[in-house]
Amino acid sequence: MTIARRLDSLLLQADRRSKMKAIGRWLDERDPALKAALLRRARERGVDLPDETIEWPGKRLVRLALAKEGESRARSNPIKKDEAFRCMCCGTWVPEGGRSPRNHCNVCLRSRHVDIVPGDRAAECRGIMEPTGAEMAGRAGIVIRFRCLCCGVRTRNRAVREGPYPDDERALRVLLAGGGAPPISKNRGMEPGVEE
Numbered sequence: 001m002t003i004a005r006r007l008d009s010l011l012l013q014a015d016r017r018s019k020m021k022a023i024g025r026w027l028d029e030r031d032p033a034l035k036a037a038l039l040r041r042a043r044e045r046g047v048d049l050p051d052e053t054i055e056w057p058g059k060r061l062v063r064l065a066l067a068k069e070g071e072s073r074a075r076s077n078p079i080k081k082d083e084a085f086r087c088m089c090c091g092t093w094v095p096e097g098g099r100s101p102r103n104h105c106n107v108c109l110r111s112r113h114v115d116i117v118p119g120d121r122a123a124e125c126r127g128i129m130e131p132t133g134a135e136m137a138g139r140a141g142i143v144i145r146f147r148c149l150c151c152g153v154r155t156r157n158r159a160v161r162e163g164p165y166p167d168d169e170r171a172l173r174v175l176l177a178g179g180g181a182p183p184i185s186k187n188r189g190m191e192p193g194v195e196e
């Protein structure tokens, strides 16, 4: 049996936490070639891991190799998506960002938890990301801090200041001043005649 086949049949049994532990221990005691094979398999599943992960405990490696594609963490080269969308919070139709992909509504500044690495759309949460604050960050300009209302994950994203649909200046000023998330007024913005 090849190493890959052997790994596959082992991983099929690793659906329970206790099994995962046992298989992890087993990996720790064997030839490092097995861990290398596991790394390769994880990469095939879209989990892009640096080479030093081979030093990690076997249990952790098994957990990663079993990660669903949607949970893959460290994609080094995510696809940047820049699409128009309708804001789930205030109903605004938010056009593409153009030069800089936008991930939040330009009116209420809310976003959705859809990315693990910016642009990869790999998160399964889909919760609403509320702006919690903002700061000046050198050449990046204003950077907005977000927190997911569903799972609590925190992210940051550049504010959009240029183009025909910049972020609402008043809302940005409130965030910069520590005033918290701007209020939501429903159904603002234009209707493009296209429904989601």
Ligand SMILES: [Zn+2]
Pocket (backbone or CB within 6 Å): 087, 088, 089, 090, 091, 092, 105, 106, 107, 108, 109, 110
């Ligand atoms: Zn909005």
Ligand SMILES: [Zn+2]
Pocket (backbone or CB within 6 Å): 113, 125, 126, 127, 148, 149, 150, 151, 152, 153
């Ligand atoms: Zn979330």
